[in-house]
Amino acid sequence: MKGLFIINPSSGKQNIDSMLREIMATLILDQICSHVDVFYTKGKDDAKNRAAELKPGDYDFIVSVGGDGTLNEVTNGLILSESNIPMAIISAGTVNDFATYMKLPQTADGFCQMIKDFQTKKVDVGRVNNEYFINVLAAGMLTDIAYKVPKDKKAVLGKMAYYLEGVKEFPKQLSQNMTLTFNSKEYSGTEDIMLFLVANSKSVGGFADAAPLASVSDGYLDVMIIKKMALLTEAPDLIFKLFQGEHPKHPSIEYFQTKELSVLPTEQTAGIAIDYDGEILEEGLPVDISIVPEALNLIILRTTN
Numbered sequence: 001m002k003g004l005f006i007i008n009p010s011s012g013k014q015n016i017d018s019m020l021r022e023i024m025a026t027l028i029l030d031q032i033c034s035h036v037d038v039f040y041t042k043g044k045d046d047a048k049n050r051a052a053e054l055k056p057g058d059y060d061f062i063v064s065v066g067g068d069g070t071l072n073e074v075t076n077g078l079i080l081s082e083s084n085i086p087m088a089i090i091s092a093g094t095v096n097d098f099a100t101y102m103k104l105p106q107t108a109d110g111f112c113q114m115i116k117d118f119q120t121k122k123v124d125v126g127r128v129n130n131e132y133f134i135n136v137l138a139a140g141m142l143t144d145i146a147y148k149v150p151k152d153k154k155a156v157l158g159k160m161a162y163y164l165e166g167v168k169e170f171p172k173q174l175s176q177n178m179t180l181t182f183n184s185k186e187y188s189g190t191e192d193i194m195l196f197l198v199a200n201s202k203s204v205g206g207f208a209d210a211a212p213l214a215s216v217s218d219g220y221l222d223v224m225i226i227k228k229m230a231l232l233t234e235a236p237d238l239i240f241k242l243f244q245g246e247h248p249k250h251p252s253i254e255y256f257q258t259k260e261l262s263v264l265p266t267e268q269t270a271g272i273a274i275d276y277d278g279e280i281l282e283e284g285l286p287v288d289i290s291i292v293p294e295a296l297n298l299i300i301l302r303t304t305n
Ligand SMILES: Nc1ncnc2c1ncn2[C@@H]1O[C@H](COP(=O)(O)OP(=O)(O)OP(=O)(O)O)[C@@H](O)[C@H]1O
Pocket: 008, 009, 010, 011, 012, 013, 041, 042, 043, 044, 045, 046, 066, 067, 068, 069, 070, 071, 092, 093, 094, 095, 096, 151, 154, 278
């Protein structure tokens, strides 16, 4: 087989280099691959552009090596390329929600075995205007933390860097007005919200069951709208339910599954930031969101369903 590794050298994990050397040596020495190419990104959109250039048959598989942002870029590039080349993931970021949800291997041996077995699964991808997201789109309180935390802090503190930024930002963001209009077949309404998210996988922001009903192969996106609530009286119950995976039933939450959703701003909320897989959507609101069923061919562990 012939493989291409698209590597973001600035992504979180510091010990990834030795793991990559071990992987490439094993792939060649064990004759799993006859040829392995490596492409290092230098900045924004490099991973996307490299993947977008691919033609059917150029490689048997490509590997995204980086955090959720790199994975998002490779996903966008691959879909644009229409090459249908299977993708594997080596997560080297801070949170790695999608890889966690898919139970992808964390070791060199596990990864090489996965490539050798070469089991693939078609997975859905979300679309927002002209961009794609593999894991989640979100807006509102604390959802902009991903791009507020500098890379050097993430490298040293890992997930803790996000939590610390969250604690700092929470009081500021609590007073912001976030009245948005949601339109879909399953639910429509104008709500004063704390945040909303549109999830493809269950795992969001490090919470393994944030969207407990989500599946990457059901042809639906899971939408969760958290309405403004009284923090002292209602929020503790929500946090309790969150740990039991029962938060979709909380009275301040709208949870539904849909194929299409549009979100419109009100006058005061026109500038609200939209995050997709940890990247910021430049054009902001309004957005049209939809599911693209079976858009990607993902290489998975043989034991994963
Ligand atoms: N060589 C590079 N040096 C600095 N930044 C880069 C480089 N290559 C890509 N980037 C930037 O890194 C971003 C993606 O980072 P990514 O999310 O993969 O890693 P991370 O921030 O460490 O992980 P996480 O999102 O899980 O915290 C890209 O959007 C791009 O702008």
